[in-house]
Amino acid sequence: MMARIFPRPTTPGHRGLNRRCTELPGWSLSIDFGTSNTAAAYRRGGGDPVPIMLTNDAHQMPSAVLVTPDGIQVGATARRSARRFPDGFERSPKRLIGQDTTYLGGRDVPVQSLVAAVLRAVAAKASEVGGDDRPDSVLLTYPQDWAGPRRDVLRAAALEAGFAPDVVRLIPEPVAAVAYHAHTTPPPPGAAVAVFDFGGGTCDVAVLRAADADNPADLRVLASAGADPLGGDVIDHLLATAVLARLDDRDRGDLVQALRDPANAKALHRFRNEVEVGKRELSENEQARVMVELGDDEEIVTITRAEFDELIAPQIRRAIELTERTLAQAQVAVADLHKLYLTGGSSYLLAVQREMTAMLGRSPEKFDDPKLVVALGAHHAAAAPPTKASPERAASQASPPDPRQAAAPARPAPAPARPAATPPAPERAAAPPPETEQAAESAVPVTASLMMSSAGMHAARAVASGAAGLSAAAQRVLMVNPALMTALAATPEGPATVDDLPTLAALMCVPGLLDQVCADPGLIGRLRGSNTLLKIPQARPGGVPLPIRVFFGDSPYWLRAYEDPAARRRWDDSEGPGDIWAVRTMRTWCTATTQEQREILLSPQWATWVPGEHYLDAFHHGDGDEPDTIWLPPAIERPSAVAPKASQFVRPAHPTPQQEAYLRDLAEAYAPAGGGGLAAATARQPDSGKLVRARLGELPANFRCQVELMGVAMTGFSTELLFYQATATRPSAVVIPFNGGTYDMTTGRIGWGGFPIILTPDVVTGVRIKTDWANAQRRIVVSTCPRPGASCPPSGADLQLRTGQLNAVANRIRAHLGRP
Structure with a gap:
């Protein structure tokens, strides 16, 4: 095992006996431990960060590890030696973080030790340029959506690698990426920026807001999301599959089968390297030639850029949709985005840049070397004043609350940050309300905290108190239509009169019915008592569809989306009178968690609907110009949540x-x-x-x-x-x-x-x-x-x-x- 590069101090203030305090100012080290590659940078005093040469000819090294009988090799050495010990090779140890051990080289190896080996190799290179026993601070970057246990593994690996516990600090990757550019071209105070980090194993998107004109690195995370697996590894797999399919078309299935034989692991390793090289060539050239070699048997497969773009198009679309959802969650329109930065090794793909340009309507910001951005920017992100929330803490504050903890006692809210020169956009809906409001708002349906004035909030609380015990769908309709709540409060049954699927669907779909009930609150009881059929005419007025106005009328996102005549025509073509849409929406709303309800309100193109049959016996669709009808029976059918899907995996019976x-x-x-x-x-x-x-x-x-x-x-x-x-x-x-x-x-x-x-x-x-x-x-x-x-x-x-x-x-x- 390698000796510790930076010996641990005996006291927090110790800096080592050989530290040249009078000759050089202190220095800091940043490490961007990536899925495919690792980069690092150091900063001396208040100077600019400088990337560290981690190999003889590059500023980054592979994150790969190789477990051998003699220990753990890392980086390019691990990749070169993988042919000798194929069962000990792991090209992406970062993806293993989250499990305790992995089986490599014939034994169980702690994942923490694999990560520590990579960090230790970086420390050895850093000691050549740092010149001190150890750095004053070590900045480790991590994906924005990593939960505490994963961050704990990264921190523990740093300690195992020899870094002292008092110098290790974690910085979210998107915060570091934006801080890099903000250092030279500061965004305006209050401006929203986004980071699109397309790496080897994951795609992560974060939307941030510049909070302080004096310190452009002071960034607040509004929303973040990630997709795993989605990155260079997935694209490599798709390209490899396409190459092998070409061999099958040439009647070379024998070569394909031979590559899959564990005895030919070395040939498979060479093939994977050929695929990776071919992927990079396709970002610069119109075609790439991928060699498949096994002993003296050799085939060359040519893939054109057009074929490659078609092959990876679904994955690129996933990445773009992830970006769109994250922007919606942050309540930032594309047109209001100051800049979007591309980072990560896979962001250089032309298909990524083309699709991102189409989404933005302008070119995204590209860095000279996207693989170094995070490592360099971590130093600027760490320079935020101590009185401000650190990026690491801001990330934790921006994480959505766990719905299962909704009933937990309210925690004291943090002190408000100093206001920016211009008012910032509204905070992400998932942010906790101030302490003085939190307890009172706990009973208010989800939109009450989205966009209401103070007077509207008090009205919302009044509605919530009268709607207690009703289904979530009924509470939603009453929240959006407080006049209906006021009218029903005077009836013997109260608001429970409308807590019925056909009744709520009728209020959402029958023109004028809601206004009639507000004027005559006993009308619903009489209609149900007489088994009334209510008509929904085929000819419907323009504008926002009635069901959307009744159910989502307090969401400007839904209203704006359907003001467009083209959007309205699409809705009419797909949903007709809207009765089935109404039932599906109510069941979806009853099933959704509080956080999911927030996301629905921000996403007019919401696509995650509960499964099941949404056609009620109370519906009858008319032929031709005949109107549809809704029957209001006396029996009550309350909207309810859909049960979680049962596992489709059955445990074997009577195992040994x-x-x-x-x-x-x-x-x-x-x-x-x-x-x-x-x-x-x-x-x-x-x-x-x-x-x-x-x-x-x-x-x-x-x-x-x-x-x-x-x-x-x-x-x-x-x-x-x-x-x-x-x-x-x-x-x-x-x-x-x-x-x-x-x-x-x-x-x-x-x-x-x-x-x-x-x-x-x-x-x-x-x-x-x-x-x-x-x-x-x-x-x-x-x-x-x-x-x-x-x-x-x-x-x-x-x-x-x-x-x-x-x-x-x-x-x-x-x-x-x-x-x-």
Whole structure:
């Protein structure tokens, strides 16, 4: 192991015996530990930050690590040596932060130690230019949306690398990026700026506001969001897949299969490097030639820029949509954005710059070297006066509150910041209200804190107090239409009269009904008592649609979006009279958390709606020019939330003790989506392979093998074998992350039920290669022992696999499980 580069001090003020206090002022070090590359910069006294040469010819080094019998190698050395130790190579240790250990080089390695190895290598290079025993401060940058546990790992890794605890400080990456440019070209006080950080593994967007004319680095985060995985690694994977598909088209499937063989890990490593080089070439040239080489066998595939742009277009669109949502969440229009800065290694892609220019209507700001911006800007961000909120603290204050903690006692609010020269835009809706208002507003529906005057706030509280116990949808309609609340308060049933899906839909869709009820609050009771049919004429007036005015009438974002005649025509074409839209919206609102409700109010193009049937029996759609009708029955059907989606993964029945050791680590996979709200109700089925690897541990490529799980006759389901080594708590196993109806080949019946397929030594009795005379299809047959009641695999069932490397894969299963 390497010695500590910067020895820890014995006291907080100690600076080392060899410090040349009289010769040089103190210095600070910044490290931008990225998904693909790491950069660093140092600053001497009050001078400008200077990038550090981390390799012989570059200011950044790969973030890759390689676990070998002799220790941990990092950077370019790790990449060069990966061919010798392919099972110990990890190109993106940053993506592992969040799990305790990972399996590399035949052993479990703490992720913190991998990060520490990279930071230690940077420290060694920094000591060559710093000249002191240790820096006065070490600035580590991190993604804006990283929660506390991830930041804690980064800080702990810094201490393990040899940095003293009193000098380490964390700076959000977008704050550092904006501070870099603000140092030379300060934004006007109160101006909003955005950072689009498109890196190797993630895409992060943050919107910030310059709060102080005297200190342009004093930036307040209004909103931030990130997408993972979305970055250079995803683009590399898409390009590699396209190249391999070209080889298949040339009838070179044999070469493709050979590359996937764990025995050819070195060739696969070379291929990945070729793909990465090709991606960079396509940002400058009209085409790139990617070489696929295995021994003396060689193929060259040409990809044009047009093909590449089409290939990555969905990913670029995701990044643009992420930017648009973050701007909406920050309540900053594109036209009001002072500047948008591109940073991160993947931002140089021409497709990214083209789409961003189209969204902005002008070119985004580009840095000379986007990979160095964060490291250089961290020094300027750290220069904020101590009386101001530090960027790190500002980031935590800007994070949206947890809906589950809504009932927690109010905390004392921070002292208000000194006002800027010009009034800043409204704060992000998720920011907590002042202490004097917080308790009173806790019962007010979500929009009360968005855009109301003081008088409007008091009215909102009055509405909330009278609407207590009603559904969220009914409270929403009463909030937007306080005259309706006032009128219903005089009736025997009070506001509960309208807490009914058909009634609320009628108020939202029947022209004039809401005004009639305000004038005659007993009307609703009489209409329901007589099973009345109310008509919705096909010809509808222009302007904002009536359902939107009734439900979102206090949101200027929704009203402005539908003032446009073209938007209104699109709404009419897709939603018609709006009755189904009304029910879907009410159920969505009842399901959403407080934070999600805030986001809906800011997003007229909201697309996350609860699943289910939104056509009520009370609706009848007229033919041709006939009006639609809504029937108001006497029975009440209150709007309610949609339950979270149940897990689509079923736990295998009657597992063996060795299988049980794996199922304990997979327990979360069988639970319903957590957290509640729309996120839980609309949760998508996760990728089964990623889910298993996230719970059981990531594996290097040579511990994964692509196969087809055989069904009846020639049917095959594409999946993979995951070879997990024995640990202190689990035996060796081959795990197949397949979730679906699999046939029991020994009986021809569907006898399988459970996820995943876990092959352990106490389940498998033998492995052989078999030819079925019915279809002459050779396959691997894994036989299992009798286990009454077992479902995955069933008792005594044969598991049949197809692959291009039958002998190699069969032998590996035998060796891994110790079976004949």
